[in-house]
Amino acid sequence: MNTKTKKAQSQKCRYCDDTHIVIEAMSGAYAQASFCQCFPSPCDECHGARFQLQQDAQGRDIATPCPKCEVKKRNIKLYNNARIPNNYAHSKLAHSDRDKENQVAYQQLTTIIRNYAKNRKLSPASEETPRQNIDSKGLVLMGSPGTGKTYLMAGLAYQCTITHGISCMFQGFSELLSDIKDGFSSQKSEIEIITPHLAAELLIIDDLGKGRNTEWELSVLDTLISKRYNSNKPIMVTSNYTEKEATTIKERLLTKDKTGEDKFIADTLRRRVGERIYSRLQEMCYFETLTGRDRRLQGSEMDY
Ligand SMILES: [Zn+2]
Numbered sequence: 001m002n003t004k005t006k007k008a009q010s011q012k013c014r015y016c017d018d019t020h021i022v023i024e025a026m027s028g029a030y031a032q033a034s035f036c037q038c039f040p041s042p043c044d045e046c047h048g049a050r051f052q053l054q055q056d057a058q059g060r061d062i063a064t065p066c067p068k069c070e071v072k073k074r075n076i077k078l079y080n081n082a083r084i085p086n087n088y089a090h091s092k093l094a095h096s097d098r099d100k101e102n103q104v105a106y107q108q109l110t111t112i113i114r115n116y117a118k119n120r121k122l123s124p125a126s127e128e129t130p131r132q133n134i135d136s137k138g139l140v141l142m143g144s145p146g147t148g149k150t151y152l153m154a155g156l157a158y159q160c161t162i163t164h165g166i167s168c169m170f171q172g173f174s175e176l177l178s179d180i181k182d183g184f185s186s187q188k189s190e191i192e193i194i195t196p197h198l199a200a201e202l203l204i205i206d207d208l209g210k211g212r213n214t215e216w217e218l219s220v221l222d223t224l225i226s227k228r229y230n231s232n233k234p235i236m237v238t239s240n241y242t243e244k245e246a247t248t249i250k251e252r253l254l255t256k257d258k259t260g261e262d263k264f265i266a267d268t269l270r271r272r273v274g275e276r277i278y279s280r281l282q283e284m285c286y287f288e289t290l291t292g293r294d295r296r297l298q299g300s301e302m303d304y
């Protein structure tokens, strides 16, 4: 190792690893990003001007946001709007998160977000004109509780907002259902209820299928997924329900069998969300099952 590299390593900020952004679990429900204390003030790139001058093809000066302060500030805002639960403030889809058990899912997620970010640059869109001809396939990540599905997806939300500057919404499925119910009670239309979920460029639905879902709730979910499909916006999903009875979550029923033993039901994802939503997800997403140990039982303080 030469002296220069040695020096650079020893000077890395221990709070932000020189990203200039720190993520913390805050008193509210969601993790919050902010500039690290090591960030120079004023910004040493634009000296406080917040923009840089570049010349276009005709030689005219155009102002673009400073990549060091303004772009980062925008990405911090995107992260803070993504509503990532506090428990996942440490999830970044970092290389160190990859291991033998999750390497396929890890690879799929990093490839999906990298390609999507690259392609959207080549195909700019406005509110009115959705992106066309761009691979916006997402991922349905299935598997038993504790296998790290939500951890990986929260890390994807970090990459999406902080690394690529793409808006994202992390939405727990149970909370989505209560939002739908609340919206309905306050006489909002179906579209009004799901507008925030349509606006985010990347939507993550965590724990799909959890709880009792009424026909009506599933029909709002169906509208949401179809509208995202039509506007070519990716959707990412985690679920404890899988495609096979052998691997899906087994739930104990309240009734017991004749011998007094507990009875279990093993619903597949398809049965759980219904044929329409399932087949729509199949068109929009790759499907992957995470197997392996329950990471929560390993004495780890981290949430998976
Ligand atoms: Zn720092």
Ligand SMILES: [Zn+2]
Residues within 6 Å of the ligand: 043, 044, 045, 046, 047, 048, 049, 050, 051, 066, 067, 068, 069, 070
């Ligand atoms: Zn700057």
